[in-house]
Amino acid sequence: MTGSRAVGTSAGGRAVGCALSLALLIGLATIARAHDAGGLPEGETAAPELSRLPELDHFEPAEYPPGALAAGREGSVVLQVDIAADGSVLDAQVVEPAGYGFDDAARRAVMRFHFRPAEVDGEAVAVRVTYTYTFSIVPDQSVPDSDAPAPVAEPAPVSGEHERAAADPDSEHRTTVRQTGGPDRTASARHIGPRELSVQNHRTAEDFLRLAAGVVLVQHGSEGKGIQIFLRGFDAVHGQDVEVLVAGVPINEPSNVHGQGYLDLGFIIPETVRGLDVAKGPFRLDQGNFATAGTFSFELGVPEARRGTTLALTGGTTYRQRGLLLVAPRGAAESTFVAAEAVRDDGFGSGRHMRRAGATAGVRAFDDAHAGSLDLLVAGAIAEFGLPAAVRREDVASGRIGFYDSYRDDTGGASDRVLISARHRIRRGRASLDTLIFGGYRRLELLDDFTGYLAFPIEGDRKRQAQTAWTGGARLRARIGLTERLALEVGLDGQIDRVDQRETRVDADHRSFQEVRDAEFVQTGLAAFAGLLWRPSPRWRVQTGARVDAFHFGVHDRLLDAARHRATLGAVSPRLSVGWRPAGAWELFCAYGRGLRSPEARATVRVGSGADEDHSGFTGGRSAVTTSDSVEAGLRYTPTTTVELGLAAFGTFIAHESVFDHVSGLNLELTATRRLGAEAWAHVTPVEWLDLRADLTLTDARFTGSGHAVPGSPRWTASLAAAVHHASGLRAGARLVAIGSRPLAYGATAGGYALLDVQIGYRTGPLDLALQIDNLTGRRYAEGEFNFASDWDAGPPRSQIPSIHDFAGAPRTARLTLAITL
């Protein structure tokens, strides 16, 4: 019999038919299964990630509105629920009312819910979830349907602003759980997930960095050479102020012959990147050497939705050809995969060719309750590429050279890398331990010329830089919950690099005529940190501590003497981060952190330190660890789970910056600098298949003494992006990026530009076809502009006066990829 009697649990005996639509809990089963199995969720990394969704542990039945019951009405109320880190409900707002009294009834009930809190890396965090409370009149049923359809996680992994979309395949409900607070969260911290990565035009994984607001990349050569990075007023050059991790392994190359902290990310196969964690500023305790402007952490893995055996072929303008084989067995851990790529590209101008081959393999060796999980990774790549350098703007204007041309046709480079790592993670109750061991081999050779015949009118200014490096290290992270509200964080880092490097001036026949550098050194870095994560109340989060970094250098400069010069330097870096949720939709943040950058090994050898030296000239200052003091304050406003707005103001102050001048071979000390700025961003998901994003970053970087602008960093950047992920298999993306003017040295200014990249793709069955078009409008623009002297006509007269040189950005280029996944 189907009666109209409503069922419920009210004391009045009138049953409230409350067939729960626990879309909220969708996905928990998967997570729970992983935890029940004793291991961590697959693919978990040290980067903040929503590793456990909130789980309802106390359900409060709502009273069925009498009027609605009498009228036989049913309804569903969609609420937005703010869950504190302790599992209590901070707030609940009706976002899709049902009327007839359902809304108030549902809200009153939800406010009395209690949850097992969501977690990031084992630490409880606050989240905002969408919850659908369904009122229905169910015959002869007196309790809520606790056996709601088993929640199943959406195949897409956790990510996208720490956002986990979970869907119940048996219902129409889709629940979004968005992290609203975390142990390592600052106002500007961001996690970029596979949904967003999949619609970002890219040639290499480096291009994913462009998704972070305010990041500007400049390629000095061609694909294959390390990029120059600008972030928050820093000209991080090739990586000296930006820390990059890949699967937790530090990638910056200390004391690289081409530049401190040199970053070569060409070995990362883009299809193996499942996430990118962006931490601007040095506010987290685990941010180490080179993180003065921030840290980017690439997470490797293949989400379930993309798993299988994939063969992809790409062809493109500039005669780009690429083949990819990706084997990722379905049902296996995200970190289990094998990928190999081979790519060649003639480039969009002379001297811009590139050839690269690489492979990456990962496997989750085990994952069980007692032993934890172990991920093994090996990656390797070889590449060779051209180095076209920059062209003088006046030469382009006079027709002396084409904008996309190169003065030299014999410059280029080669880059090889092998990287291995093993990562073990285990959790016991409130304690977790994350241990990483890594090692690698690296070879880099560059033959470039940026100045023609300026320094050497006869032979020319070509210089050849070469180095080989062996690296080994380990990282340990532990988090121990002391009480429900207090946790201890500790970490240890160790890394040793043995480097052999050489720089010579070579003539047109590539014969050496001047030795610039010939050194071998061992650089050891050790770090330890400890801190507390304290949640005095559900609305407050305080994380504080300090790290100590020490660097030891043993340098044999073969051009100087036979001795091994030793030096030990260190720095102490306090960090503090506070988060507060005064109201449901608002979060406020503030943070302070000291960042650090080690000096180059070669800089620790003091020229002219002997007693009988000729001291008539300056012999260089002492090498030192450069430290920066950064602050950030900001807020996030999340009125619904489909809208997030954010604003952050930041500042970085450096009193003494030690740089090693490769030209003079001296340590120089820059005058004090300060970098101020603000960034704002918005993320809107008006419909499930559409993401809209916008950001704006303003930066003012100056030397505090003179008031002069720090060269290179754009005064503002902005981007607008739209991404479509339709259930039909259609996906598309468009991203407009605008870069404002950039101050250059000696009072010059680089112009701004705007670029539009688009892509469209369609997947049907095993086939996937994608088209990416960079610079759709075909705008001719200088990706990088620099003001320096050069002379490209052998013989006098030579001018030492700086002139603007351009690094051409890519014209309109397109890539078409056909992939089949079995």
Add this chain to the structure above:
Amino acid sequence: MARRPIAGAVLCSAVALLSGCDATTESTSTNAAVVADSDGLTPVTTDLGYLVTLDTARFALRDFELTIEGEAHASLWDRARELLVATAHAHPGHYAGGEVTGELPGDRIVTWTAGGARAALGTATLLEGDYHGLNFYFRTAGASDGLGANDPLAGHSAVLSGHASKDGVDRAFTLVIDIDDGTRVVGAPAEQVVRAGTPVTFGFQLLTQDPYAPGTLFDGLDFASLEADGPSGVVMTPGTASHNIFRRTLETHDFYFLASTTP
């Protein structure tokens, strides 16, 4: 529902496209006259007790480079000055990595004459900036300089003449110096703010007195030991120990200064 954000995005895109097209601007450049300024030729007493009066100095130089302090050197320079440059360790030279933003290219014979008029050396091209350093190269004078075969400077890099007095004995001297062609003097101090539209004249000075330390241009020279050159004079010729001492002094930047001066 989605129309508003999309419309906003399009609008913002247009704005960004327009505002993102700022033009590139080169540095502002200007010109400045450079003259040989003899104000630095003051009588000095050397460490060996000679009172030296320099009458004339003629140097064969080329390719003057004017450098701004940049942001990489100020603190070092300030620190050095605070130490009063008491030892050789702290001598100036912090411009070694100085950034060249001004130049007066070409070969020149620079003549300083005590009490003499300022002689024009040429017009330098400079970018706007605060100039703090001067670099230049020594060379060997020759026929291309218009020198006669009997000119004492011909075939040499510098010739200095004057008087050195000690213990009541006054000696006229002529110092003939050879310096390897291309030897660069780096980081001679300069003080001048250059802005477009504001006329500037640089006075290139040879200093007989180190402005930052108790030393003179002629320290270490024992004029009594120099070879006699006639009844009342001495001469220093290349290849002698004294020559080598003095050559090294000239190759350092301690005794040059680029002053702000009047035309």
